[in-house]
Amino acid sequence: MSIEAKKALEWLIEGNNEYIKSDKNHRGDISLEKRLHTHKHGQNPYAVIVTCSDSRVIPESIFMTGIGDLFVIRLAGNVVADFGLGSVEYAVEHLGCKLVVVMGHTMCGAIHAAIEDTHAHYISSIIKEIQFAIKDEKDNTKASKINVLNTVKKICTSNIVKEEKKNGLKVIGAMYHTHSGHVEFYKKINK
Numbered sequence: 172m173s174i175e176a177k178k179a180l181e182w183l184i185e186g187n188n189e190y191i192k193s194d195k196n197h198r199g200d201i202s203l204e205k206r207l208h209t210h211k212h213g214q215n216p217y218a219v220i221v222t223c224s225d226s227r228v229i230p231e232s233i234f235m236t237g238i239g240d241l242f243v244i245r246l247a248g249n250v251v252a253d254f255g256l257g258s259v260e261y262a263v264e265h266l267g268c269k270l271v272v273v274m275g276h277t278m279c280g281a282i283h284a285a286i287e288d289t290h291a292h293y294i295s296s297i298i299k300e301i302q303f304a305i306k307d308e309k310d311n312t313k314a315s316k317i318n319v320l321n322t323v324k325k326i327c328t329s330n331i332v333k334e335e336k337k338n339g340l341k342v343i344g345a346m347y348h349t350h351s352g353h354v355e356f357y358k359k360i361n362k
């Protein structure tokens with residue numbers, strides 16, 4: 172059964188508040204019982220998180236989640252190309268996720284590389300994608316936000332996403348603050 176976007180966002184905010192408060196306890200369910208249950212009955216994640224590969228950004232911990240809760244897509248700079256979009260489409264169409272959160276973060280190395288224009292080889296495609304979004308912005312956090320919103324926009328070009336939006340799907344941007352652990356959501360969901 173699908174979880175409504177509003178409820179999914181409430182759970183994420185609640186989990187993030189919990190994460191900021193406790194620096195040791197992980198509340199997410201990673202028990203043997205949950206593992207066996209999801210193995211047998213399949214997954215029913217309530218949110219898709221598109222975020223950066225940065226090792227300081229751990230979606231499952233940031234939102235205090237466990238097995239079967241989040242469908243996570245990670246690439247440096249939280250960009251999406253065909254493979255990423257395909258993963259989002261799978262989650263919203265086949266798994267019934269009603270909330271997609273594109274979560275950038277402060278102090279992002281990929282954003283820094285895009286601003287400084289330092290790159291080579293395969294990373295070039297990521298940097299070019301970010302540069303296309305941020306243009307002349309030199310402030311890392313501001314550029315991160317622009318880049319997040321660009322990824323949101325890109326996800327919304329998917330026909331499957333467009334279709335699912337009629338059924339309550341929401342695609343929103345967010346920023347993870349690496350010093351405080353706080354996730355700043357750019358949009359509220361009222362219904």
Ligand SMILES: [Zn+2]
Nearest residue numbers: 223225279280
């Ligand atoms: Zn990053």
